[in-house]
Amino acid sequence: MLFDGSMHQLPDTDPSETQEWLDSLDSVINVHGKVRARYLLSRLLEKAQQSQVSFPATVSTPYVNTIPRDHEPWFPGDEHIERRIRAFIRWNAAAMVVRANKNAEGIGGHLSTFASSASLYEIGFNHFFRGKDDGNAGDHIYFQGHAAPGIYARAFL
Structure with a gap:
């Protein structure tokens, strides 16, 4: 698990809650689709930032044809x-x-x-x-x- 930009083995303090979150994500994907799941994850990340919960950057850019012709x-x-x-x-x-x-x-x-x-x-x-x-x-x-x-x-x- 990545935490504060470094690799750490953190124990899952509430495995049942974690499983509920994962099951909820699976349900959203199955019922409403990947676009809705992406939207919800984006909102969660925004909320985490507002609450000053740090997490590693998730920046990813394409390498080929990054500028349209x-x-x-x-x-x-x-x-x-x-x-x-x-x-x-x-x-x-x-x-x-x-x-x-x-x-x-x-x-x-x-x-x-x-x-x-x-x-x-x-x-x-x-x-x-x-x-x-x-x-x-x-x-x-x-x-x-x-x-x-x-x-x-x-x-x-």
């Missing part, structure tokens, strides 16, 4: 051109790693690190990261070290 913001760049530039950067990074592997084996992991994050870096470079201007300090960006070949490849372009 019709609510997505307009993309500020040219997706086709940016995709092509990313391809050139990945190619340059791959060439850099292949060349480096001729001198010392085992550098391949650097390539996969950048390849898996290239889109994130490029969106950041093109649309989010800001330099010093208008008296602002500018963004301080700390790159994952193994992504360095991709960052160097971008600078080369």
Whole structure:
């Protein structure tokens, strides 16, 4: 049982009352449906909050398509051109790693690190990261070290 945000084994001080509550929930679901049960549970949680009864957060959000397509913001760049530039950067990074592997084996992991994050870096470079201007300090960006070949490849372009 979860209590105060930590796991604790709490004894059930009134098992028959607990069973009555569980039976009541089953009855509501069977007679009135899951929507009604959800409503009643929501009201109970509201009442518990008003009575300052603490309980763990029950926040849950979807991970895929959290923004409906019709609510997505307009993309500020040219997706086709940016995709092509990313391809050139990945190619340059791959060439850099292949060349480096001729001198010392085992550098391949650097390539996969950048390849898996290239889109994130490029969106950041093109649309989010800001330099010093208008008296602002500018963004301080700390790159994952193994992504360095991709960052160097971008600078080369």
